[in-house]
Amino acid sequence: MPIELFRIDDRLIHGQVVVGWGQPLDVGFIVLVDDEVATSEWEQELYRLGVPPGMAVHFETVAEAADRFARYNGERQVGILLTKDIETMRRLATRVPQLRSINLGGLHYSAGRVQKLRYVFLSPGEEQVLRDLASCGVEVTAQDVPATRPVSLDALLEGRGA
């Protein structure tokens, strides 16, 4: 069964992911892709605490996730792949051609970012990366939880998403 959701969310594992998406999709596992978390036992233990019984979590660097992608994508259970920033997802997308859609789930304010949606703030550089991904055929939408409508990248960048 393919990974159902490729999500960029600076909170990584949290309520919207585990409950909001996890329950309706009947998610069996999460692949958390982050070079820093993948090399920190303490960080991994922290995020494991947030995952309910019956849901597995795998911690991978970008390189490892790309190498093992076919295996994850062939799992019998539904999976979610998470990164905390756009750059990590971009790096993964360049190595995994099967990655054809990206969900912007939560990118909150930081210096240099401009608000696009209640839960999406982007810097000019991040906007350009998303445009580049879209030009390569990757569908980029923003959607925090399944009950809300997805916002297209064009609408998001033109301020028509609210």
Add this chain to the structure above:
Amino acid sequence: MSDAGKSDAAGTALVPRALVAGHGEFAIGIVSAVEQITGRGGVLVALTNSGLGADEIVRTLRDAVTSAGARVIFTDLPAGSWTIAARRVQRDRPDVVVVTGANLPALLDFVFQTHVTNDEAARHSADKGRGAMVVLGSSGGSAGGAD
């Protein structure tokens, strides 16, 4: 954050003893309910994560621990970002106790646990909250006991 420095029904000033950190308006609502029921304001400080990223949530919680002086953090959801943030704060502040899955009976119990340590009060309130979850009625239709 809700107002600190409130008083109880007898006019005695109460200092914050715990932070209540939840999604949306959860903390504000449940702290309001505790104050309405107990008449004790200012014991709990409400925090919301609306509009905050992961780093801001940790910073907010760390600042609240310092400014309020509270050493107990209640969070609403074990899988939530507040709980993750609370564990990060706990790493630097091992004197902080975290209780996750907070509900109203747990918080009511905590407010009245004034003569024990923070750790004891937190554990007692967690037991109270856990035990307060009861299913009433039955869809099995066995009422009446007729065979």
